[in-house]
Amino acid sequence: MTALSIAIPGGIGAILAGLMFTLLRGDRKSAIDLAVHIFLAVVMAVFLAFLAAKAIDNPGGFLEILVGGLLSGVLYSLVALGFVLIFKASGVFNYAQGAMVLVAGLALVRSLDFLTASGVATVVAVPLAILFSGAVMALCAFVIEKWVLRPLLNQDGLTLFMSTIGATFVLEGLAQMVFGSEVYPLKLFPTDPMILLESVFPGGILVNKLDVWGGVIAGVLVAALALFFQYTKTGRALRAVADDHAAAQSVGIPISWIWFIVWLVAGIVALVAATVWGTKLGIQFSIVFLALKALPVLIIGGFTSVPGAIVGGLIVGAGEKLAELYIGELIGGGIEYWFAYVLALAVLLVRPQGLFGEKIIERI
Amino acid sequence: MRKLLGTAVIVGLGLGTAAPAFAQGEQFIPVLSYRTGAYAVNGVPFANGTLDYLALLNERDGGINGVKIAWEECETGYATDKGVECYERLKGKGTTGAAYVSPLSTGITFALTEKAPGDKIPLLTLGYGRSESRNGAVFPWNFIAMGSYWTGADVAIQHVAKEMGGFDKLKGKKISLVYHDSPYGKEPIPALEAFAKKYDFTFKGIPVTHPGVEQKSQWLSIRQDRPDYVLLWGWGVMNGTSIKEAAAVAYPRDKMIGIWWSGAEPDVTPAGDGAKGYKALMLQHGPGQFGVHAEIKKNVLDKGKGHAKDDFGQVLYNRGLINSFIGTEAIRTAQAKFGKQPMTGEQVRWGFENLNITEARIKEAGFEGMMKPLKLSCTDHQGADLARVQQWDGKEWKVISDWYTADRSVLDPLVAEQSAKYAAEKKITPVDCSKAG
Numbered sequence: 001m002t003a004l005s006i007a008i009p010g011g012i013g014a015i016l017a018g019l020m021f022t023l024l025r026g027d028r029k030s031a032i033d034l035a036v037h038i039f040l041a042v043v044m045a046v047f048l049a050f051l052a053a054k055a056i057d058n059p060g061g062f063l064e065i066l067v068g069g070l071l072s073g074v075l076y077s078l079v080a081l082g083f084v085l086i087f088k089a090s091g092v093f094n095y096a097q098g099a100m101v102l103v104a105g106l107a108l109v110r111s112l113d114f115l116t117a118s119g120v121a122t123v124v125a126v127p128l129a130i131l132f133s134g135a136v137m138a139l140c141a142f143v144i145e146k147w148v149l150r151p152l153l154n155q156d157g158l159t160l161f162m163s164t165i166g167a168t169f170v171l172e173g174l175a176q177m178v179f180g181s182e183v184y185p186l187k188l189f190p191t192d193p194m195i196l197l198e199s200v201f202p203g204g205i206l207v208n209k210l211d212v213w214g215g216v217i218a219g220v221l222v223a224a225l226a227l228f229f230q231y232t233k234t235g236r237a238l239r240a241v242a243d244d245h246a247a248a249q250s251v252g253i254p255i256s257w258i259w260f261i262v263w264l265v266a267g268i269v270a271l272v273a274a275t276v277w278g279t280k281l282g283i284q285f286s287i288v289f290l291a292l293k294a295l296p297v298l299i300i301g302g303f304t305s306v307p308g309a310i311v312g313g314l315i316v317g318a319g320e321k322l323a324e325l326y327i328g329e330l331i332g333g334g335i336e337y338w339f340a341y342v343l344a345l346a347v348l349l350v351r352p353q354g355l356f357g358e359k360i361i362e363r364i
Numbered sequence: 365m366r367k368l369l370g371t372a373v374i375v376g377l378g379l380g381t382a383a384p385a386f387a388q389g390e391q392f393i394p395v396l397s398y399r400t401g402a403y404a405v406n407g408v409p410f411a412n413g414t415l416d417y418l419a420l421l422n423e424r425d426g427g428i429n430g431v432k433i434a435w436e437e438c439e440t441g442y443a444t445d446k447g448v449e450c451y452e453r454l455k456g457k458g459t460t461g462a463a464y465v466s467p468l469s470t471g472i473t474f475a476l477t478e479k480a481p482g483d484k485i486p487l488l489t490l491g492y493g494r495s496e497s498r499n500g501a502v503f504p505w506n507f508i509a510m511g512s513y514w515t516g517a518d519v520a521i522q523h524v525a526k527e528m529g530g531f532d533k534l535k536g537k538k539i540s541l542v543y544h545d546s547p548y549g550k551e552p553i554p555a556l557e558a559f560a561k562k563y564d565f566t567f568k569g570i571p572v573t574h575p576g577v578e579q580k581s582q583w584l585s586i587r588q589d590r591p592d593y594v595l596l597w598g599w600g601v602m603n604g605t606s607i608k609e610a611a612a613v614a615y616p617r618d619k620m621i622g623i624w625w626s627g628a629e630p631d632v633t634p635a636g637d638g639a640k641g642y643k644a645l646m647l648q649h650g651p652g653q654f655g656v657h658a659e660i661k662k663n664v665l666d667k668g669k670g671h672a673k674d675d676f677g678q679v680l681y682n683r684g685l686i687n688s689f690i691g692t693e694a695i696r697t698a699q700a701k702f703g704k705q706p707m708t709g710e711q712v713r714w715g716f717e718n719l720n721i722t723e724a725r726i727k728e729a730g731f732e733g734m735m736k737p738l739k740l741s742c743t744d745h746q747g748a749d750l751a752r753v754q755q756w757d758g759k760e761w762k763v764i765s766d767w768y769t770a771d772r773s774v775l776d777p778l779v780a781e782q783s784a785k786y787a788a789e790k791k792i793t794p795v796d797c798s799k800a801g
Contacts, residue, residue: 061588068580173400181404183604183634191638193612206587208612280608282634286402286577286601293578324581328571334545336581337573 040346054326060201065321071211073297073317074218075280078273080294080301080309081221082266087303088242089262090149091157095164098291099171100267103140105274105283106179107133109186126188130271137267140171145260153255172288181285186278189213214276218310221272225265225306234261242304296344302357311355316340390434391427391695391706392458393418396450396467402575403442403600405630409675410468411437413684416660416670421692424663428695429704434458440472442600447472448479455483460706464488464507464691464716470548473506478790480505485709486694486716490687491516491624491647495551496782498746500717501794503783507716507745509690509738511770513548513597514555514778516623516645518770519751521559523621523643524593526765534563538589542582542606543597545571552597552623554782558774576602583609596622596644603631611638618643621753628679632756640758645751648735649686650761653677655730656685679761686735694719717742736767742797 055062079101086094111132115125148163190209198204229235240248241258249255277287293316301312320343324336353359395414398407418433427433436457438450447467455462464486467473473493480487487493487506495514497506524539525531541556543549553569560567568591570582576598583606586594594615598606603626610617618641622631627644629651635642657677664670675681698707698715707715721738740747749770754761787794 058588064588065581065584068584072578072580176400181400181408183405183601183630185634185636187636191608191612193614203588206584206613210612281577281601281605284402284601284634285400285404286575289402289575289577321581321584325585328581329585332571333569334571334573336578 036349040350044346051322051326060197060203060205062322063197063201064205064207065325066318067205067207068211069318069321070314071207071215071317072321073313073315074215074310075211075273075276075313076290076293076297076316077310077313078214078218078221078269078276079290080297080313081218081225081306082269082273083294083298084301084303084306084309085225085262085266085269087298089238090160090241090259092149092160092164093157093303094266095161095291096144096168096171097266097270097294098288099168099175100137100140100270101274101277101290102283102285102287103171103175104133104137104267104271105186105278105287106175106184107136108271108274109184109278109283110179112186113184133271133274134268137271138264141260141263141267144263145256149259150256168288172285176285183282183284184278185282186275188275189279191279210276210279217272217276221269222306222310228265234258238262293340296340298354299344300347300354302354304358305354305356308354308356316343319343388459389706390432390458391463392461393433393435393691394450394454394457394462394465395435395437396440396447396465396469396472397437398440398442398468400439401441406600406625406628406680407442407468409628409630409678409680410684410687412671412673412675413681413686414466414688415684416664416672416681417656417685417688418692419664419669419671420656420660423667423669424659428692429699431699431704431706433692440467440469442469442471444469444471444475448475451476451479455485458706460708461485462709463695463707463712464709466490466687466691467493470494470551471546474547477503477506483709484713486713488687488691488694488716490683490690492548494786495555496779496786498744498779499783499794500740500742500745501783501797502787502792503745504717504742504795505713507694507740509716509719509740509746510686510735510748511624511647511751512746513551513623514775515746515749515751515770517552517555517559517595518775519645519753519768520595520621520623521556521563522768522771523753523765525563528592531563534565537565537593538568538591539565539593539595540568540570540586540589540591541595541597542570542572542579542586544576544599544602545573548599548625549597552595555775555778556595558778562774572598572602572606575600576605579605579609583613583615586610586615587613592619594620596620596626598622598626598631604634607632607635607639607642611635617641618755621645624751627754627761629675629761630680637758639756641755643753643755643764644761646754646763647683648748648750648752649679649682650752650754650763651677651679651682652733654733655727656689656734657730659730660685682734686731689729689731690719690721690738693721693725716740717745719747742795 082097083094086092108129112125112129115128144167148167152160152163193206193208195204195206229239237253237258240253297312297316300315301308320336320339323339328335397411398404418435421427422433436454438454440447440450447469451465462485466488467476470492473489476487489508491511493508495512497503497508498512525534556567572579572582596606610620620642622644624645624647632639632642665672694712694715695707697719698711702711717740719740723737726732726735736750738747750767752763752767753765755764
């Protein structure tokens with residue numbers, strides 16, 4: 001049994017190492033690149049072989065963590081999607097996306113509390129509160145486009161990025177000033193656990209219903225965004241602006257309007273993320289830290305790819321949970337916070353544009 | 365015109381945020397607090413309680429023995445760098461500089477422990493900070509009044525043993541600690557390891573990284589490991605998230621015991637029904653309104669000069685009141701020796717070291733029912749080893765235990781060992797307490 005539990009993961013690791021090296025071969029340019037790629041392929045293979053050994057040892061436990069991690073990753077993707085939308089359309093890395101989730105969440109939960117306290121039935125109060133918070137996000141989009149982005153039109157990306165850092169602090173401060181800075185519970189989705197495959201694994205596999213809801217919502221959101229980009233006039237205009245601002249402007253596409261729309265869509269995505277994360281944690285300031293979780297997701301998936309945000313989220317979610325549980329206990333734990341960045345760094349070394357990002361070729 | 369308007373706004377902002385000027389003859393107390401950020405939910409009620417008691421002394425008594433109190437709040441965000449920055453900015457203010465500093469963070473306390481002796485400013489760390497700083501001979505400027513994390517660890521284990529039917533029943537059991545991965549969360553580990561050795565149970569520490577919003581892997585590991593009890597050393601958003609995740613993996617909440625910083629209203633209310641049954645230690649006091657609250661209401665809040673809102677009488681608001689009570693009593697004690705005038709940090713240190721808050725004084729100050737007598741000395745900067753256990757019933761905290769006294773036969777050698785280690789590392793010659801005045 002011991003020999004088997006070493007041989008199987010070892011074999012898996014060797015196959016994966018070979019596979020990864022072959023995949024990475026295309027981008028190899030120099031001897032240093034080759035060395036880096038071999039090193040990363042070996043490290044990754046050892047990690048995966050180690051996980052395979054753990055899976056053989058306790059398949060139920062491994063599957064539980066893996067499923068939990070993948071579902072958590074979908075929740076990260078919900079936040080990452082907002083970044084991707086804005087980056088695609090305007091080339092701006094919107095640091096304020098986390099703050100937008102906070103604003104949307106606070107507007108939603110505070111208006112919902114107000115309506116229910118005023119005696120409005122929950123079935124009516126929830127849509128009204130969603131409408132109100134949607135309107136708040138539209139106002140944010142209008143203000144950011146008019147007073148932050150428009151005056152900086154044609155400035156370089158770093159200037160626009162810095163302006164979104166400024167917008168972050170203003171949004172965080174204003175939202176807490178207007179709506180309060182306590183923890184506001186929100187319960188829009190069920191949060192109780194389900195035990196699956198109890199007859200297969202002792203104790204079964206625990207999955208939280210909220211995580212499943214998060215997965216479904218992310219799926220619907222991605223499908224809706226794909227339809228919007230593919231089949232609507234505004235969506236096509238958005239793609240044109242993403243490809244080339246000047247060319248899009250020359251054929252009569254109004255840049256200001258498109259930017260407003262894209263910030264509004266990012267605001268709506270932030271609102272959707274707030275409903276799920278708010279149910280999980282309560283609406284509170286710490287929600288802004290989700291922006292930091294979305295960053296490695298974007299680096300891995302690529303800043304310009306909606307499917308990349310989903311796949312990146314899945315890799316980060318599963319990777320950090322498995323690493324925390326299996327590697328964390330070997331080195332004293334607490335690695336979840338930075339492990340996602342280690343994964344992102346590894347991807348940056350071999351594919352700077354991310355797994356699904358567009359490779360930018362600039363001619364001089 | 366636009367330029368003029370801009371200048372006016374800048375000047376206006378400058379005037380609006382200008383630091384308060386302190387009158388000659390006032391006693392200055394810096395207030396390090398956090399009203400924004402991930403830990404604001406816990407920082408706000410504590411800061412409100414701290415300030416409302418100081419305001420009460422000024423409004424009702426004209427200060428401490430007629431010496432008016434001045435204070436300035438500084439936002440640390442629970443970050444060590446910002447905390448040190450606040451300390452540096454405020455330490456020299458007022459007629460005699462800072463009387464004492466309450467860092468309200470173990471991380472900031474660790475950093476200031478190095479600075480306080482040079483600046484001659486005492487640190488009041490009520491129920492937090494370096495546990496070995498009980499030894500005043502090595503830590504003359506730290507006052508870990510009322511309890512340390514080792515006291516908390518001891519009381520938690522005593523309560524677990526009681527629920528299991530005796531210390532002998534701990535043998536072979538599993539106790540896990542879910543802790544904030546910071547100096548604060550790591551502090552009880554040496555004590556829990558000592559207890560694990562003494563009572564032969566398996567101890568496992570499970571760290572959670574700042575701010576603690578993502579704990580799925582930790583709680584899935586708990587589900588697989590099935591410990592008999594889980595101790596919680598969290599702060600801010602981490603507490604509520606731990607309780608929610610415990611509910612999500614169906615870990616029984618009545619097998620969870622939080623430290624006194626994980627046992628306030630903002631820790632349980634976000635989890636809703638999921639928090640029902642959760643237990644936490646009490647740093648002597650719990651929630652509720654006592655004599656001092658009536659005085660604050662009459663003399664401060666009704667005059668529109670207070671800070672309390674819904675948090676009036678909540679656990680952390682009450683702890684803020686006690687923090688200011690102990691600090692100002694140290695100033696009062698110092699005044700009895702050095703005269704009724706603003707005290708220097710060095711004089712207040714003497715006040716802390718000779719502090720004796722009796723039953724009668726507690727009653728007179730309106731704190732009866734909130735705390736027990738407290739007596740500090742050169743050798744003992746903690747002064748008390750008492751705690752109780754409370755349980756959240758879904759609506760409010762209920763006291764479910766009698767008073768526990770920490771077992772000093774285990775903790776004192778630990779204090780001696782760790783403080784001697786610190787003294788050797790920092791090349792400190794311990795104070796001869798037999799000669800302390």
